[in-house]
Amino acid sequence: MNVICFGDSNTYGYDPRAYFGGRYDTDCRWVDILAAETGWTVCNMGQNGREIPSSAPSFLADTDLLIVMLGTNDLLQGRSPEQAAGRLERFLSGVSLDRSRTLLIAPPPVTLGEWVPSPQLIDGSRAFARLCQSMAERMGIRFADAGKWDIPLAYDGVHFTEKGHRAFAAGLLEEIR
Numbered sequence: 001m002n003v004i005c006f007g008d009s010n011t012y013g014y015d016p017r018a019y020f021g022g023r024y025d026t027d028c029r030w031v032d033i034l035a036a037e038t039g040w041t042v043c044n045m046g047q048n049g050r051e052i053p054s055s056a057p058s059f060l061a062d063t064d065l066l067i068v069m070l071g072t073n074d075l076l077q078g079r080s081p082e083q084a085a086g087r088l089e090r091f092l093s094g095v096s097l098d099r100s101r102t103l104l105i106a107p108p109p110v111t112l113g114e115w116v117p118s119p120q121l122i123d124g125s126r127a128f129a130r131l132c133q134s135m136a137e138r139m140g141i142r143f144a145d146a147g148k149w150d151i152p153l154a155y156d157g158v159h160f161t162e163k164g165h166r167a168f169a170a171g172l173l174e175e176i177r
Contacts, residue, residue: 001040002062005031007069009159010107010168011046013073016159021048028162033169049073052087056094065176066097069105071128072158076115081124085131092139099140103176106132108146108168113157144175 005011013029015022026032035042051073058067070091074084089103093113095102106129110116136143149171152164160168 001038001064002004002060003034003040003042003065003067004059005034005042005067005069006045006047006059006069007067008046008050008073009048010072011044012048013044013046013165014048014065014159016154016156023141024162024165028165030160030165030172033166034171034172037169037173051077052084052091054087054090056091056096059095059097061097063097064101067105067172068092068103069107071142072107072110072125073127075110075121075124076158081127082126082130085135088132089135089139092135092141100142103142103144104132104136106143106145106147107171108149108151108153111153111157113153113155116157144172145170 011031013024013031015024017085031042031044031046050070052070071084071088077079092102109125109129110121116122129145133145135141146168149167151167152161153159154161
């Protein structure tokens with residue numbers, strides 16, 4: 001099975017502990033755990049700081065599953081949950097793959113921390129997840145809410161810890177099996 005994981009720094013595997021940032025080892029990143037646990041060919045298209053693109057890239061036609069998790073950076077940049085959800089819907093509408101091969105994951109809610117100074121951002125991340133679920137239902141796209149998987153976040157309130165990556169992978173594997 002060919003899988004593409006398209007997302008931001010949590011998909012990339014960003015490690016916030018390093019002075020200039022870095023990347024967790026492959027045995028700690030949820031994308032690589034997914035590949036190891038399933039034997040699937042998994043392409044990590046995570047990028048630090050990625051906001052929801054204005055248009056979808058071309059994904060290979062032999063992609064069996066496209067996993068998309070985006071939106072946190074849009075909220076951190078001041079977009080409302082509704083604005084971020086609108087951008088995400090336009091993005092997903094432009095994906096050329098059959099919708100049955102797309103899994104939209106709502107990112108886990110952010111927590112107070114270095115990058116999250118206000119409770120409004122936390123509320124916004126929860127509202128965004130609800131909007132993602134409604135959108136997925138409307139569009140006929142599979143949906144998972146990572147907020148239900150008890151993901152430990154780092155001191156910054158945004159990034160997964162190593163334990164968080166493992167918890168995310170476990171929740172995702174439960175969802176797709």
